[in-house]
Amino acid sequence: MSSVDTQLEELKGEVKSELPADISVTDVTYEGPELVIYTRDPKRFARNGDLVRDLAGTLRKRITVRPDPRALSTPERARERIREVVPEEAGVTDLEFHNDTGEVVIQAERPGMVIGSHGTTLREVTRETGWTPEVVRTPPIESATVSNVRNFLRQEREDRREILERVGRQIHREPLGSEEWVRITTLGSCREVGRASFILSTGETRVLVDCGDRPGSGDRPYLDIPEALGAGANSIDAVVLTHAHLDHSALVPLLYEYGYDGPVYTTEPTRDLMGLLTLDYLDVAESEGRSPPYDSEMVREAIKHTITLEYGDVTDIAPDVKLTLHNAGHVLGSSIAHFHIGDGLYNVAFSGDIHYGDTRLFDGAVNDFPRVETLVLESTYGGRNDYQTDREDAERKLLDTITETAERGGSVVVPTAAAGQAQELMLVFEEAMREGDLPEMPIHLDGMIWEATAIHTTYPEFLRDRLRTRIFDEGDNPFLADVFNRIDGGEDEREDIADGDPAIVLSTSEMVSRGPIQSWLRHFSDDSDSSLLFVGYQAPGTLGHRIQNGHREVALTRGGGGRSETTLAMHVETVDGFSGHADRQGLENFVKTMNPRPEKILCVHGEERAVQDLSSGLYHDHHLRTFAPKNLETFRFR
Template sequence: MAIDRLKELRERVVNSLPRGVRVKNIDFEGPVLVIYVENPQELAESGDIVKRLAKDLRKRIIIRPDPKSLKPPEEAKEIILQIVPEDAQITSFFFDEENGEVIIEAEKPGVVIGKQGATLREIMKAVGWSPKVMRTPPIRSKTVENIRQFLLSAKEERKEILRRIGERIHRGTIYEEKWVRVTFLGGSREVGRSCYLLQTPESKILIDCGVNVSNIQHSPYLYVPEVQPLDSIDAVVITHAHLDHCGLVPILYKYGYKGPIYMTPPTRDLMVLLQLDFIEVAAREGTPTPYESSYIREALKHTIPLDYGVVTDISPDVRLTFYNAGHILGSAIAHFHIGEGLYNIAFTGDFKFERTRLFDRAETNFPRLEALIMEATYGGSQDFQPTRREAEEKLISIINETLKNGGKVLIPTFAVGRSQEVMIALEEAIRNKKLEEVTVYLDGMIHEATAIHTAYPEYLNASLRDLIFHHGINPFISESFVKVDSASKRQEVIEEESPSIILATSGMLNGGPVMEYFKRLAGDEKNTLIFVGYQAEGTLGRRIQKGWREVPFPSNGKREVVNVNMRIETVDGFSGHSDRKQLMSYVRALSSKPEKVITVHGDENKCVDLASSIYKTYRVETRAPYNLETVRFI
């Protein structure tokens, strides 16, 4: 069926393109129709013809140069350097043979682009490669570079994977009966192991596949009949990179899944970073790992990154669009359009309905929306958080008091999201003299996660981009921040007499370098521990938050008791989750009022409370399902 469809599309494409364009081949690669042409520069001069063609065919279309028409990378590099003015300050090239693109990183991208894209067109004409210009990131990310190189090394295998995925997406529909249902496989009336199965007669889509960070043996219910065999699933969609939403994706490939994973580009990079760290920490602590690093690489081969707002076919009757969720870098609300206008359903993942230092607030404008599945982490009737300004003022006040007393401030943070929010707040306070000059140590993956943030400035809010690009102030590279990159450096930070601030992972005190700091600093009442993120039930962080003053602590295979004399503080307001007021406001602000709202990703009482309040306030049908429940929507 996909072959017949391809034949039909080929005829329409050839008839629609200008006569001078020489089409070499047309094929499905994943969700995209790829048109290989010998002279792509002809299309570059033809205005919006590709956009018009995509609209006419209702397909995502990419024009790629025929590989035989491309100049060898080294020769192409020399030609580009001759074309582009020196003041563009090009810092690197990356030749992406899979897509026929050359990624050009430069200090001044505008100079590479030229007036109305003139320089880009000149580059394409001269070398054949399609140029993609990016601003040189101020911090190099090893993760981003390694992922690029790995995908390049696997390009032949990926081509076959994408071809197979493309055939499956475009296989055509079979059934006349229409229905939509969701089975809740994890993350219902609980926080952790988020996982949901969206089904129609034609399709099975898995949304998120997370691990419970406080008990990694507590997995989603992937063995139930609806899910098995795993290769019957058409697609996996990941809303964001936190482990409780993506930590078990590689296990799918271990047990037979061979299909695609859709996420935003930053989510892909952060997901790989966090998954590798997850199995490394588990192995170091003697905990059985659910998968090996080879399955992280296997999953990476199957990733299909999508930017916000790009509508994409992911199965015969389902189209996916990502929208900004405001939670962490690249976090997305996944909107599914089912059938030809049959039904629209969105999964918020974790979202923030408030503008933060890093991101704009979560998107509310959807073309249509019949059902919403939303988080309820802070959905309880008393779950009101202070504003971000109030939170920052409280944080700075506590830090100043501690530093004045000669103590150290330990802030357990998640590497992605909270760390960067706190870093920006601290940098501004130091720059504006609200906080005395003090060294802020970054331990764990915080530095690398921050480097990934600098690689994707287009995913940050406009104010932060303006500060970095037009005012020359980049909070991420302040001299106040010092990376801790060895055990000896960590020891030095702990033992030095001068006051300091330490940001260290993991954010719930359930592993990572923060454990060493806590063990050594907990006994001194001059020091302060500040929680700035959610502490899940069962974690050491939650126990300390509740007031435990003697905590069992693993040490060299044994358990010892650590006495907690340090000051313990919680500063709410830094969370990337919406509080009760924001959750209710979000439903009100939706451009399209849903008929059904389902609450998940919260303790049982919070899911039930939020569902009840939404029903009473907005008179829409609500539910707070249990794990293993299936809800039919039509």
């Protein structure tokens, strides 16, 4: 018998000893970080809402209780009782029963009403039917991505369960050695923006944090070194993804091409956005005549291996590593990844990308932690003079620029990230037109923007309270305003819009390096009344950076990979203040008010000047030990 089997037998005995004698335990197993308890008496569990909580506290594990299949009522009877127990106002749209796990997936427009106060309605469902309910939200805007992900995971339940059981055994295995140390190796994004990737190593474990591309280049992280995949893809125990933007997520599916077969930990919206963005990444590569680094099957493998976490949940991901994700304020589902290593040995936080102040979409980044000795901090706007315009002033300048362009008879084309920035702009435009601060005109959404917006409305719990309330109110959902038009007619529709009345066009990609934005530039290039408006960071080497710096003779990609030279006659404007990244002041405030203050800071994910300026400023002004590492450096902390 393996050490994990012995451990499970001991846990089974301990569970039985903690439970009332009339509650049976038929099996105990691990699924990922959770301990799953099977019982013939789920209704008795449900009668006492404190049983699971007390058991989790005693065992210091996340616990899920599932009914033994013999304890279940028939799906027909259960369906009838669930409809009686759950309030009609919850808007239940679907019920799906899974005999293998005893779970019923309840899809509803208002999940909170299915859950009930402190879970009372869920417990009532189990008391009445024996089934364990799982609640998912019915998206207010239909999302093909969310639907496809849910259907795919439903079809792969058996494989996924095997994966989770294997991962669970790996997490709870006996330690292999007695050495205690902590190292971070930089695989990318040092003195550069993009290809974020780091290895967090201990005496027991290797965790890969992010695996992205570098905008405007084919550069990949240094995955082939011995510290990373050089010792074999499965020398990595886990992958943690801070958020879905391609400079952090694009190459996660490549890991499965290389043979990795382990888990990816992230939030649920990040999982869905990763699927959307990486599949588009493949489509763009193909349309431009480039060979993609992996195929769509690897994207599905990444999704199948993803274990989603809620903000604030402390989760075992290895025998000596606990992970907690915290809101980063950057994009939907973005996280600061906090690692607690060993039995109080060391604590490291990776910021991912952060926005410290509140925005229309998100609350600002969390910077309150139990312990942090080292912080790996993004520095995109870390330069000495990288101060963004106040958001109110930025919105005023944005609206003024659009109004002036419309008065000339022109349209405004805005390159934007599909997730986060686009929705922020949509909220600004919707409010301005509703209140008469902007002439009413159509707002065309191209690329993945509409789909990314649908994903935002699927997970309103990750948005600010007031916006969440509006999304729940079908008559007030700002993303469903009549001014928004989803582009689905391809080149013909784009040409008609370019030849028509003034309009606003939001299109991917943000840095003009790929995607439909290049088509819009072809259509508007000779229109001197129209404006190209930058609202986000333009990385060196990208077409957006060159245009922003005065280049007007540009090469644009055509379908099939061809390129054509074009002269831009459009006005080119830049409005700061809409970035999802904290500026220099925001980064300093994040560190200055961080509780507790870290002992060491690694400044990464910024151009060389930015990381060195930020590192120097934090050292001199706040007396912190700071570093501006290069790629392929290793830091030992214990």
